[in-house]
Amino acid sequence: MMKISAVYSQNFFFYLLFLSVWLIITGTAYPQNHAEIIPGAKGKVCLKCHEKFKETVRNRYVHPLMKNGECTGCHVPHASSHKNLLTAGPTRLCYECHKKVLPENAGSAHGVVKEGRCDQCHNSHGSNYKFILKRSGNSFCLDCHKDLNETINKNRFHHGAMKTGKGCLNCHEPHASNRFKKLLKNDAPALCLRCHTTDKPSFKQKHLNYEVANSNCNSCHNPHGSDTKGILFAAVHKPVSEKKCTECHAGPTSSTPLKVMAQGSELCLKCHKDMMDNTLKKDRVHWPLMNNTGCLNCHTPHGAVQKMLLKGPVSSVCGSCHSDTIELQKLSIENPENKIWCEPVKTGNCITCHSPHSSDSVLLMVKPTGFELCGTCHEWQTHSTHPIGEKITDTRNKNLTLDCYSCHNGCGTKNKPFMLHYGTTHEVCIQCHIERLKS
């Protein structure tokens, strides 16, 4: 008897559930007097008022939603939390449909794409350029990449690929590269070999009969052009410019062509012995110089955009290991409180104060004391009436004397003014003058 009643009550529950669902689906559970949608309400009606978009529809390339008169694909007809009655925030809206534009583990991605600023390059409704771009051609890319534009215009020798076919897009992806850095479509040499054939006699002759089909072309050639024939980099290692590859590598007919004669700094020692001797005489050596990568931790062996064959700008080379200090420097630059700037910090030129190879001073400083170092640019004697100097003991620590580092941090101090260790002048003073400490 108990079992039967349980089965009945279970069945009754399911009947009730089915009825409710059915009522919701058929709409019988809702009142019948809701507003009727007129034909074209999803978009065509919008054009009655928004007349300028009638012109847009006549463009050569129109966004499919616009073309199909579906304004509601992106806009809410009545009210929205977002500007222009958009259905989502402007930096997220496009990604609702165009998900593949930015792959999850992309090797690199265009800054504007990462930020969701698609409207920087595309006209969201339509345009006369393919992919509803605002403009086409290299000049469009170079409008933002101004430094590159300036360099390219100054160059005497240009890379043909930049001025033919798709221009920048011959080598770069516009949105993101699945596997490669700098939005490249492939790495060198695979990318270069799409156009350049290595088995031509002229090619072989130019490369001194070395088999370079598997070498990194960007080690010697600047893909954006240069002032040197063969679009070699602006700074070229002397043996490269003199075509004396055998100074460092085994000859082209050797069983191991291109093999370097020695590892790390030992190879460089052959020509740069004096420099190396001077480096090793000092008390403190910059340790990376001593590992098996040696000089090539910071320098490139063949050619570079930067002087002294540096791998990149000084701050970026130093930052590849000392990211914490470069981060501090960057935060300090962005700090609106810093009205007066120490020039090397502003420009990220670490080697104004630090010797990159070796030094007799701590932290590889180029001068032993703060006075001497800062004094190369600043007349610290006129800095203030506060007694500082080698005879003035720091009251916080009897083994220290008062110098520039007592109050300032040479590498920057984030959100604090004048590169001070503390947020206010008062806070700096009370470190020693405890009697001035406010209760």
Added chain:
Amino acid sequence: MNLMKDAIKIYAVMTIATLCLLFPKLSFGAAEIKFRHVTSIYSDDRGIGINHPEGVACNETPVLIVADTQNERLLRYNFQNGEMETGATLIKVPQLSYPGKTQMNSKGEIYTFDRKQRRIIRLTSEGKFKGYVDPIGMPSPHQYIPRSFALDNEDNVYILDIFSDRVLLLDVEGNYQRHIQFPENHGFFSDLTVDFKGSIFLVDSTNAVIFSAAKKSATFTPLSESLKQYMRFPTAITADERGRIYLVDRNGGKIIILGQNGSFLNRLSDQGWKDGRLNHPSGMCINKKGEVFIADTSNNRIQVFLILE
């Protein structure tokens, strides 16, 4: 009956959860570690100030060895009951020019890394020159540049060879035993240590990652993810008798303590000039008494702390 069992189970789970919330330290077995500043050492017995010390060695005896780096000498102190017993004894040998990391073996002999010559020097416990620790019988001897070293409980020597990307394991007499190659995808290794179990730990300064190799292991594996959120640029590493790992954050002026498994436990001290604060610290030593000695380099002093748990 079943209802009763369920009720008991729920009650037990609730009780354990409540205890865990109320006594988290008990539940995870990790007491909070703190440092109490004991004293600071500023000079030798003639009043000559310590200048940019980069190493400090201690053991269970009162002997304390300081690498007074910029003054190109070692100093020997007797430290007991939180105080200096006598003045400093100067240790200066012509073979030693610029001492850095320093350690004592079980017999009290002093090992110090001369960072200018890039050689490890062995001195007697009295500070007399005994010899260089140049590995005997190692493969590729011409491709060897040491960056740091460590001693284990049995006085074996471990050398960080940055030229050949390897850690060399030597016996007490400096005979090559074996080596372990650096792991792939590492940044720059500045220091190494060996704990009481014989496990080797490397500190990758640029990525703030610790790598470890168990006593008989042939490879290093990462002990942690990047610890950049806790430190800026760790350059020295040591371990205590319980296997806890201590990192010296040179740029951040802090000491970071990790558990044996690499988990973050605490971060102590901060950048500063007053006693208790650190300015570009370079080396650290900890003994079984829980005394911590730190080479507070840019503050030109050695700071002594006591571990409180």
